[in-house]
Amino acid sequence: MxxxxxxxxxxxxxxxxxxxxxxxxxxxxxxxxxxxxxxxRESIRLGFAQGLGIGAASLLLFVSWFIVINKKTPMFILHQISLFLLIIRSGLYLGYLLGPFNSLGFKFTGLFDNNWDSFYVTIAVNTFYVLLIACIECILVFQIYVIFKSSKARSPSLIFPIISAALGVVVVVLYVIAVTHNLMRVKAEMTQRYRLFTSWETNIPFVMFAVSINYTCVLLVAKLVVAVRTRRVLGLKQFDAMHILLIMSTQTCIIPSIMVIYSYTPASQSSIYLNLSVIVVVCNLPFSSLWATAANNTASPCSSQNVVFSRSSTNESSERTLASFHKMSKIGTPATDYERGTLAESISEAAGMHGDVDSIEKILREVEQEQSYEH
Structure with missing residues (x-):
């Protein structure tokens, strides 16, 4: 040879x-x-995902404290809690990945070395995961409430938040059941008392979570469509293409929605996408909240409220009334874009924020007649 x-x-x-x-x-x-x-490879991917979650959440947590002025709003507090929970949960998950439950010996033999500390870490990971899901659902419900709170029509302002709240309660309850049964299964494996659980206990909670995310995404996109239509009816400055693209990509939960759907498809074949989808949802919520709280009828198109990411005084909004516009008109001062935006805001509120063209035109005619009478 x-x-x-x-x-x-x-x-x-x-x-x-x-x-x-x-x-x-x-x-x-x-x-x-x-x-x-x-x-x-799966363990390495999960480790990278948790590191990404810790880094992204820490950065958003740090930046938000320097940018946001009003730190007492419920939305800001909920975002801080969700980011903090994500950091804790990801850190504990890294501890789980480095522990005996993720070792090759335990996974392929099922033999346990009687180290119950790793089981307590697993309990903590699952507990903070449920708390994180509950916080996410609270933010989604509050976003939908903010979207419809200025509506004069009582039905949408009540029905949509109630549906969102019901979805949130169902999601949290299902996750509590799934996590409890998962911990029971792990304990049974540790004590050599194997138990069988049905597949719905792990599938249905995430399916309902995906439904709640997609539900919020649809409403945020619908608000964008209504905002474009309202501004066109009121004759205000329109959103440009780049601004609409920015809102769609970062402030309507469209990317988290796609991630959540893909993570449940057979093509993913890994729990990494499930973990990444939750991380992306948490990191995207502060941006989607900007659009949820944005006004549709300001003089210049904007996708964020002054009270959220602007360092201007919040007292300006209280001065933007229809009475101030009448006062400026009576002394003969030409109406600026700012004043026209103020009038448009009052008109849209009177029309119920639903683009009631007849009501808007009626109010505009009355204002024009009053101005011509004064002059």
Missing amino acids: SYSTAPNMFSDINPANLPINYTVADTVFTITFSKLDATL
Whole structure:
């Protein structure tokens, strides 16, 4: 045998398919190296995802304290809580990944070394995960409430927040059930008392969570459509294409919605997308809240409220009344874009924020007649 042909002896062998035999309680088990590689890669991906969550949440937490002036609003407090919970949960999850429950020995043998500290870490990870989901649902409900709170029509202002709240309660309850049964299963494996649980306990909670995210996304996109139509009816400055694209991509939960849907598809084949979708949702909520609280009828199109990300005084809004516009008109001062925006805001409120063209035109005619009478 020549040395030149020796390496070809194993050229047709794929090392990933080589079997590994091990014995547990006189029972021989066989796995392949590819199975070990897949398990390690999954752990590495999950570790990167948790590191990304800690970094992104810490950055948003730090930046928001310097940018936001009014730190006593419910929206700001909820965002801070969700970011803080994400940091804690991701840190605990890293501890789980480095613990014995994520070791190859436990996963492939089921043998437990009687170290119950790792089980307590698992309980903490799941507890903070449920709290994080509950906080996310509270933010979604509050966003929808803010969207419809200025509406004069009582039905939309009540129905949509109630539906969102009902979805949130169902999601949280399902997650509590799923987490409880998951911990019971882990404890049963540790004590060699195996129990079977139905698949809906892990599937339905995330499906309902996806429904709540998509529900909020649809309403935020609908608000954008209504805002464009309202501004066109009122004759205000329109959103440009880049501004609409910015709102759609960062402030309507469209990306988290896509991530949540994809993470549940068979193509994902990994829990990494589920973890990333929750991280993206938490980090996107502060931006979507800007659009939820934005006014549709200001003189210049804007996707954020002054009280959220602007350092201007919040007392300006109290001065923007229809009476101030009449006062300026009576002394003969030409109406500026700011004043026309003030009038438009009052008109849209009188019309119920639903683009009631007849009501708007009627008010405009009355104002024009009063101005011509004064002059």
